[in-house]
Amino acid sequence: MSRPSFRFPDGFHWGAATSAYQIEGSPLADGAGPSIWQRFAHTPGMMANGDTGDVACDHYRRYREDVQLMKALGLHGYRFSINWARVLPEGTGRVNPKGLDFYSRLVDELLEHGIAPNATLFHWDLPAALDDRGGWLNRDIAHWFAEYAEVMFKALDDRVPRWSTLNEPWVVTDGGYLHGALAPGHRSKYEAPLAAHNLMRASGAGIQAYRAHGRHEIGVVFNIEPKYPHSDRAEDVAATRRAHAYMNQQFADPALLGSYPPELKEIFGDAWPDFPADDFKLTKQKVDFVGINYYTRAVVKHDPNQYPLQATPVRQPNRTYTETGWEVFEQGLTDTLTWFKQRYGDIPLYITENGSAFYDPPVVENGVLDDPLRTSYLRKHLGALHKAIAAGVNLKGYYAWSLLDNLEWSLGFSKRFGLYHVDFATQQRTPKATAKLYAQVIASNGSVL
Numbered sequence: 001m002s003r004p005s006f007r008f009p010d011g012f013h014w015g016a017a018t019s020a021y022q023i024e025g026s027p028l029a030d031g032a033g034p035s036i037w038q039r040f041a042h043t044p045g046m047m048a049n050g051d052t053g054d055v056a057c058d059h060y061r062r063y064r065e066d067v068q069l070m071k072a073l074g075l076h077g078y079r080f081s082i083n084w085a086r087v088l089p090e091g092t093g094r095v096n097p098k099g100l101d102f103y104s105r106l107v108d109e110l111l112e113h114g115i116a117p118n119a120t121l122f123h124w125d126l127p128a129a130l131d132d133r134g135g136w137l138n139r140d141i142a143h144w145f146a147e148y149a150e151v152m153f154k155a156l157d158d159r160v161p162r163w164s165t166l167n168e169p170w171v172v173t174d175g176g177y178l179h180g181a182l183a184p185g186h187r188s189k190y191e192a193p194l195a196a197h198n199l200m201r202a203s204g205a206g207i208q209a210y211r212a213h214g215r216h217e218i219g220v221v222f223n224i225e226p227k228y229p230h231s232d233r234a235e236d237v238a239a240t241r242r243a244h245a246y247m248n249q250q251f252a253d254p255a256l257l258g259s260y261p262p263e264l265k266e267i268f269g270d271a272w273p274d275f276p277a278d279d280f281k282l283t284k285q286k287v288d289f290v291g292i293n294y295y296t297r298a299v300v301k302h303d304p305n306q307y308p309l310q311a312t313p314v315r316q317p318n319r320t321y322t323e324t325g326w327e328v329f330e331q332g333l334t335d336t337l338t339w340f341k342q343r344y345g346d347i348p349l350y351i352t353e354n355g356s357a358f359y360d361p362p363v364v365e366n367g368v369l370d371d372p373l374r375t376s377y378l379r380k381h382l383g384a385l386h387k388a389i390a391a392g393v394n395l396k397g398y399y400a401w402s403l404l405d406n407l408e409w410s411l412g413f414s415k416r417f418g419l420y421h422v423d424f425a426t427q428q429r430t431p432k433a434t435a436k437l438y439a440q441v442i443a444s445n446g447s448v449l
């Protein structure tokens with residue numbers, strides 16, 4: 001029987017992704033202001049092993065070397081984020097030319113090597129100066145973000161073909177405002193919905209600014225984690241519906257439908273504000289694409305003690321789990337994409353992040369570090385993409401998470417997602433077997449799978 005062909009559509013865009021605080025290092029160099037992650041990482045007890053982004057992958061200084069790694073993979077594009085506080089040290093007003101210059105040099109280096117820049121304006125590292133003024137809890141942040149976005153568009157839109165306003169607003173509010181595990185470390189059921197709403201107001205204002213100044217494409221990036229009921233009991237089905245609305249609709253609905261799902265009022269009760277109707281004229285903007293970050297699924301059961309969802313994930317027997325505790329479940333990627341199209345219409349989609357953290361014994365043969373579990377994850381999830389495309393999903397590209405092993409936020413450097421291994425003591429980059437496979441996938445547009 002002939003092997004199934006996994007050839008992807010002509011022109012399919014293959015990339016890799018990173019984010020500023022996770023790889024750059026030098027967080028306060030050349031006039032940069034502190035971000036909330038610079039502040040959070042230096043707060044005792046917040047970071048595994050006391051790890052910080054002070055050095056990380058030293059990308060701020062080694063970016064030319066890292067562009068060579070991208071070129072070696074044959075990447076079509078590179079998704080990176082901009083540290084807002086490098087460019088606007090106080091978050092608004094004064095522009096730091098050296099901060100802007102770093103991103104201009106990075107973009108030029110990418111273009112020189114035929115790699116399309118894909119810039120994310122906000123990947124969690126809010127300027128600390130804005131957090132001091134209320135941050136995502138202050139409705140003025142929609143204007144602060146639009147001002148920052150306009151500075152970036154005027155500086156780089158001549159060379160950056162694709163922009164995203166936000167990366168994964170759900171993680172910002174769930175981790176940073178409800179549970180407190182991420183910066184800025186708040187724990188409030190009243191703050192989380194306000195932050196979520198202002199994130200989407202800001203995203204809308206950023207898109208409006210792009211329509212006035214930009215010439216290419218802008219979108220927004222959501223993490224979507226499909227939810228499956230643990231049983232067909234009504235309480236488990238209802239818990240699954242709540243979990244789905246909370247993670248997968250809370251941000252896409254105001255952005256793409258101009259409303260919130262009713263489950264959010266059910267979840268937050270008196271903590272769910274009555275938002276002004278006019279706000280949805282701002283949150284809902286035409287997007288040129290949506291980025292979807294997919295990692296895993298959740299099997300959900302009712303749990304009256306779990307706050308605020310009254311739902312909890314159920315670990316599945318006889319399944320492979322990654323180092324971050326995420327089940328390898330590639331069917332969830334296909335299901336996510338077909339669901340997204342069914343709910344929001346035929347919007348061009350990119351997988352803007354997909355990858356896995358596994359422990360790899362440091363066995364290097366012929367200059368390559370073997371990582372069979374990560375390679376298997378990639379193969380399975382690219383196969384799942386192919387199924388979604390065959391089902392009619394308008395998928396334009398895929399960005400592997402991540403180019404480099406990097407700072408996995410409060411989990412530190414121990415969770416390694418990179419196509420390239422990083423020895424953080426020496427900063428030596430070493431390709432993993434998954435990098436070699438990915439390069440073959442790109443060169444053959446998927447046919448090698």
Ligand SMILES: N=[N+]=NCCCCNC(=O)[C@@H]1[C@H]2[C@H](O)[C@@H](O)[C@H](O)[C@@H](CO)[C@@H]12
Nearest residue numbers: 019167168171223225293295296353408
């Ligand atoms: N339970 N559970 N569920 C899965 C929910 C995942 C939420 N976290 C992400 O998606 C983050 C995204 C982030 O952009 C990147 O900066 C992170 O390094 C990766 C890896 O963690 C992923």
